[in-house]
Amino acid sequence: MKIKICGLSTKEAVDTAVESGVTHLGFILSPSKRQVAPEKIFQITNDVPKTVKKVGVFVDEPIDFVKKAIQVAQLDLVQLHGNEDMNYINQLDISVIKAIRPDQEFKEYEDVILLFDSPQAGSGQAFDWDSLVTSGLKNKFFIAGGLNPENVAAAIQHFPNAYGVDVSSGVETDGIKNLTKIKNFVQNASLASSKQLFIEFLRITKKLNENKIIPYLMGSLAVEQIINFPTNPDDIDIQLKTSDFENFEQLTSLMEKLGYQLIDLHEHKFEKASIHVGFASVETLKNYAGVDDNDIPKINFKSELHQEFFLPTLKQNIQIYQAAVTDSWRAKKTKDKKILKKLLFEENDANIK
Known part of the structure; x- marks a missing residue:
């Protein structure tokens, strides 16, 4: 099970996530209260093991900006949260995660990792899990939207074929990453997956x-x-x-x-x-x-x-x-x-x- 902590911005939170056993670290590079510069991402992740993947999150950014950020931050994947289509994705020489709503059409993203999220990403609001049928889905996919240490095990049980789980606000207190919540989320997700x-x-x-x-x-x-x-x-x-x-x-x-x-x-x-x-x-x-x-x-x-x-x-x-x-x-x-x-x-x- 892939476990991704998103919206990271400090060395302390990155180190806690890595030590806890996450597989993916997420960083927001588009305008947001969690936005972080590519240079800072490189600075706070330069000693992260190669087995832990760094993911840059973008929303309808110019393709040249994304490419430059990939290079500067040394990203392993990009996550796209806007209206990016396959023409856009094909210009990126890197693995892509495409965020979509459960009610959104996604057939065009045939070979792309999907991330099912709430309409308002990062809001802490969960979508109706029963509205999403994944039994015949060939894409690898993450479940996001409203996850937290208390419900992540239930999400994994509900979506046994999920590739991974993703959390941001669910491991925060007053908008700041809570290190104890990060540890608990990773532990509960790991035990449920096992x-x-x-x-x-x-x-x-x-x-x-x-x-x-x-x-x-x-x-x-x-x-x-x-x-x-x-x-x-x-x-x-x-x-x-x-x-x-x-x-x-x-x-x-x-x-x-x-x-x-x-x-x-x-x-x-x-x-x-x-x-x-x-x-x-x-x-x-x-x-x-x-x-x-x-x-x-x-x-x-x-x-x-x-x-x-x-x-x-x-x-x-x-x-x-x-x-x-x-x-x-x-x-x-x-x-x-x-x-x-x-x-x-x-x-x-x-x-x-």
Whole structure:
């Protein structure tokens, strides 16, 4: 789940958002009470990890102004809130988020990320969620408009196929970004998104179990099941015994029956709407992190449908993440370092008790 805090204007708010785990930082560059200059954006974000995307928000600005702001502020995306059409968008050599009202026609924005917002953006007013049908929508989309720490979980539950959530006034007090509200919004959004992903993992597990395959839940989603720490998982990370993993045609067929498409054969990654599922062989863990897959405990999850899967313990997750932060391919992922820090804290706390 992408989590975007918009209307940022101070270094303190930016740092709090990044530390809390946001994926996108939003800055208003058109006339507004939250407007900030491109030069200041660069100044307060020059140490932001590359994994966190900087978004410039514009309203019907001259295209040359937008291009210059992209360069000066070092933006990763632009968000357009005016009457910009595809002719305008095609002049920008950058990813675009187009803000629209739920009742607005958007067929022309075929390959653009959408952001569904209230008619008065930044007003704190929510739109009628039931008025927006997204089940057949191919575009990635954000939900905005009236979100806050108290209702963001409900929004994610209402729009399970949302690409992300966006907030501005909902994390403010008297028009100023409230650092506690930022932290609470990110935490609540992350936990709600993880809950949706875990439910989807159980759906996949049921299908795998029916074919005598017991998966291993790995990654940040697995960590949340162990310590209930909000990690905002990017995807569902599943590992299988080599004998099951090598029968990839069967695995592909099973995932297609669940509505997924194979999008990366090399990474063994599948996609359905905004959900990504990656598969790997669990036997590689022994050389990678010193974790023997035969020692990972099996979980008998008792729900409406009985599912079986393997879940690494706290200690095993520590070993895995210690390997991850020294892995040259993953070393730049700041999230892994935060997760490892929390895992070690939990281990130390358990030892004290």
